[in-house]
Each structure stands twice: as C-alpha cells, then as structure tokens.
Amino acid sequence: MSVAKIQDYNGRPAIIIDGKPFPPMAFNGYHDDPAYVRDLRNSGIRIFSIMANTDWLRPGGPTVDDDGNPCIELSGFEAFKEQAERILENAPDAYLLVRLGVHPPADWVENHPDDIVRYSDGTTIPAIIVSEVHGDKLPGAYSLCSDEWRRDGTAGLMDFCDKVDAAPFADRVIGYFLTAGGTSEWYYVNPLVDGDRYADFSPAFRREFSRYLKEKYQTDEKLQQAWNDPNVTIDAPSIPDIQSRFFTDVDGRIVEAMRMQEALPRTMDCDVEMNPERESNIGVFLNMENIHATQVADFFEAWHNGTANSIIHFTRALKERYPDKLTGAFYGPYGCTHYFNNGTSSTLRVLDSGVVDVLASPGDYLGREPGGYVPQREMSDSFALRNTLFFTEDDTRIHTDEPLYRDAMRCYTAEDSVRLLKRDFARNICDGTYAWWFDQHHGGGRYKHPDIL
Numbered sequence: 001m002s003v004a005k006i007q008d009y010n011g012r013p014a015i016i017i018d019g020k021p022f023p024p025m026a027f028n029g030y031h032d033d034p035a036y037v038r039d040l041r042n043s044g045i046r047i048f049s050i051m052a053n054t055d056w057l058r059p060g061g062p063t064v065d066d067d068g069n070p071c072i073e074l075s076g077f078e079a080f081k082e083q084a085e086r087i088l089e090n091a092p093d094a095y096l097l098v099r100l101g102v103h104p105p106a107d108w109v110e111n112h113p114d115d116i117v118r119y120s121d122g123t124t125i126p127a128i129i130v131s132e133v134h135g136d137k138l139p140g141a142y143s144l145c146s147d148e149w150r151r152d153g154t155a156g157l158m159d160f161c162d163k164v165d166a167a168p169f170a171d172r173v174i175g176y177f178l179t180a181g182g183t184s185e186w187y188y189v190n191p192l193v194d195g196d197r198y199a200d201f202s203p204a205f206r207r208e209f210s211r212y213l214k215e216k217y218q219t220d221e222k223l224q225q226a227w228n229d230p231n232v233t234i235d236a237p238s239i240p241d242i243q244s245r246f247f248t249d250v251d252g253r254i255v256e257a258m259r260m261q262e263a264l265p266r267t268m269d270c271d272v273e274m275n276p277e278r279e280s281n282i283g284v285f286l287n288m289e290n291i292h293a294t295q296v297a298d299f300f301e302a303w304h305n306g307t308a309n310s311i312i313h314f315t316r317a318l319k320e321r322y323p324d325k326l327t328g329a330f331y332g333p334y335g336c337t338h339y340f341n342n343g344t345s346s347t348l349r350v351l352d353s354g355v356v357d358v359l360a361s362p363g364d365y366l367g368r369e370p371g372g373y374v375p376q377r378e379m380s381d382s383f384a385l386r387n388t389l390f391f392t393e394d395d396t397r398i399h400t401d402e403p404l405y406r407d408a409m410r411c412y413t414a415e416d417s418v419r420l421l422k423r424d425f426a427r428n429i430c431d432g433t434y435a436w437w438f439d440q441h442h443g444g445g446r447y448k449h450p451d452i453l
Contacts (some may be wrong), residue, residue, distance in 0.1 A: 056156025145306025176328025
C-alpha cells in the first residue's frame with residue numbers, strides 16, 4: 001500500500017506520498033473522457049479526486065431514469081471503479097483521493113424519524129439533498145449529529161473500503177475525503193427558523209445538546225447558574241425560542257447599506273426600508289444583556305459541535321483502519337456562510353482531533369472577475385500550526401462555461417480564463433495552501449482547452 005502523509009516541506013504542510021512531495025494542485029471532477037485525463041496528466045496533474053457514493057446510498061440495480069424509462073443503475077462502488085480504471089489507464093502514475101458521500105439512503109431517513117431535524121410544532125420540512133453524483137428527496141433533513149447515522153454510515157463506509165482494498169488499484173488510493181449534508185459540504189439544507197417555528201427538537205440533537213452541556217458544565221447546578229434558570233437540567237435542556245436567538249443578518253445589512261448609498265434618501269430600486277431606529281442584537285456578537293445569551297450561545301455551539309463530532313467519528317474510523325492514508329472533509333469556512341445556522345465554530349475541535357488531515361472549502365464567490373481576488377474562507381495558518389492542510393476548491397469558471405457562470409465572472413475569452421487560473425494558482429502558492437481544480441458539471445471538460453491545458 002502507498003503511504004500518504006501530511007508533513008512539513010520547506011516550512012509548510014505538504015502531501016508526501018511514499019516519501020515524495022507532491023505539487024499543491026490536484027484535480028476533482030468527472031473522468032469520462034480518456035483524452036481529457038491524458039491531457040490533465042500531461043499538464044502535471046498527479047492526484048485525481050473521484051466523486052463517489054457508498055453502496056449503502058446507491059446499491060445499484062433496476063431503476064428508472066429522469067424520463068421514467070427503466071434502466072440499470074451502477075452501484076456506488078461500481079461507478080467509482082469505472083472512473084478509477086479510466087484514470088489509471090490514461091495516467092498510470094496517478095494517485096486517487098476518494099471524495100465519498102456518507103449520506104443515508106432515503107428509506108433509512110423515512111425509517112428514522114427521530115433523526116430528522118424537527119421544529120417546535122412537531123413538524124419536519126421535506127429536504128432535497130444533492131451533490132454532483134446523487135440527489136434524493138427526503139421527508140426532512142437528516143441530523144448531522146445522529147448516533148444512528150454515525151453507526152450505519154460507518155458500516156457503509158467500511159463496506160466501500162472493503163471493496164476498494166480488494167480492487168487491483170488499491171495501492172493507488174491515498175485517502176478518503178468524506179462528504180455529507182447539503183451539496184456534500186456538511187451543512188443543513190433547511191433553516192433553523194422557518195416562519196414562527198424553530199428547530200431543533202429532534203431526539204438526535206437533544207442527545208447531542210445534553211452531551212455538550214455535560215462536557216461543559218458537569219452538573220445541573222452549574223448549568224442552572226450559567227443559564228439563570230433554576231429548572232433546566234443537562235438531560236432535558238430547553239431549546240431557545242425565536243426571540244432569544246434573534247440576530248441581525250450582517251451580510252444583508254451591508255448589502256442594504258450599499259444599495260441605499262449609506263444614508264442617502266434614495267431607494268435605487270431597493271424594496272427594503274432603511275430605518276436607523278430598528279432594534280436588533282449587536283451584529284454577530286453575543287448580546288450579554290440578553291438574559292438568555294448563554295443558553296443561545298450553548299445551543300449554537302452544540303449545533304456546530306454535532307457536525308464536527310460526526311466528521312471526527314467517521315475519520316477516526318478511517319484512521320484506525322488506514323493510519324497511512326489521508327482523511328478529510330468540507331468544514332471550517334468563516335466567510336460566505338451563514339454565521340449561525342451553518343457556521344463552523346468547532347473547526348479547532350476538528351483540527352485538534354488528530355484524525356483529520358485535510359479540510360476544504362471553495363473560495364469566496366465575490367470578486368472572481370478579471371482584476372478581482374478570490375479570498376479564502378479558512379484560517380489556513382491555524383491548519384499549518386497543527387500539521388493539517390487546507391484545500392481550496394478552485395472551481396474557477398472559464399469563458400466556455402454556461403452563460404450563468406461566464407457572465408457572473410466576466411470571463412469571455414481564453415486570455416481571461418488563463419489569467420484567472422494563473423491568479424488563483426498563484427494565490428495558493430503565496431498562501432502555502434493546496435487546492436484542486438473543480439470540474440463539477442456532469443461529464444466534465446471545463447478545462448479541456450489547449451491554452452488552459
């Protein structure tokens with residue numbers, strides 16, 4: 001088996017495979033076109049990431065296509081195997097990083113109502129969970145802190161690993177990058193507050209909340225003092241209501257101020273009334289004058305901890321099985337994300353777990369046009385201090401993309417594309433981070449252009 005580690009190389013963490021350092025750019029996408037794979041390899045790509053599902057999520061067999069016609073679907077492993085073999089046939093010296101979903105199948109979610117995000121009125125909201133290689137309609141968003149999901153998901157993960165280890169290309173697999181939640185980026189697709197109902201009252205989260213409070217306060221007496229509530233207990237913590245958790249949408253207020261030309265009395269087609277007397281909490285900071293402040297802070301911290309604990313759970317299972325393979329997940333962005341509902345305040349918990357080598361996120365989507373700059377959402381120096389690696393998902397749009405992406409990025413010529421790609425790669429070099437080019441549209445081919453290659 002190949003040995004893959006994160007080790008210091010010239011002062012920054014680097015991927016070292018069998019003692020050899022690898023350049024800080026990989027490729028993630030579809031690998032349907034053999035010529036494209038060869039071109040990428042000849043351009044210097046040596047680490048290819050394959051998007052895949054477990055057989056637990058996609059067992060394969062008879063199904064129907066989008067038009068309702070009967071067909072045979074490949075299992076998660078069979079689809080992965082096709083991609084792996086195509087890569088290695090056309091780039092024999094390539095290494096494979098498996099981007100593997102640990103999502104539960106739809107029937108599992110239907111049979112586990114206690115593991116679905118639940119609202120204050122007892123209801124759930126149907127959810128659509130999609131990634132580039134799967135899509136499912138569910139009765140609700142599955143809880144990212146469910147013990148049952150962790151258990152059954154680990155079994156599905158180990159089953160996939162068994163099949164990979166028995167494959168002839170097992171030695172080329174250097175690690176597993178795990179995905180879950182919305183767009184496989186470990187966030188909840190449904191809101192915590194929906195109208196006058198609020199979450200999460202699911203038994204799955206309540207157990208996680210109690211574990212967090214037990215870890216922090218140890219006793220009911222200390223919890224009651226901190227929350228200023230003589231009736232609360234660790235085993236039955238109350239869920240903060242809408243008014244207690246009210247906050248200002250800071251991004252929305254910034255955009256509002258820009259569109260309103262700060263305080264100028266004109267609307268510029270803005271349908272939001274500017275009112276400087278409007279009451280709110282203080283930005284994204286905790287308002288300690290609120291009697292419920294500590295309860296609200298603990299709620300959100302437990303909410304984030306639950307997701308982080310699941311990442312740690314799955315990657316620990318992998319590290320115990322493969323101490324010499326890489327593990328990772330999407331987690332840790334502090335920008336271009338919802339600060340509360342889908343925030344990532346438990347990033348240090350993940351980095352300090354000792355079982356996660358890589359965390360990743362895309363760059364910010366503002367400022368990507370020519371002359372702009374794509375800032376990163378993660379504190380990559382904190383990663384480096386802990387000998388872990390931040391991977392930028394460089395889904396850099398180019399001039400041949402569909403109009404939605406092309407126009408948004410103001411990228412119209414091959415020269416524009418090359419400049420953007422050079423800019424993003426140079427940022428990774430200067431920041432001392434790793435990245436992968438992300439060719440996420442079905443079938444791939446985004447970067448299949450002679451000037452770009």
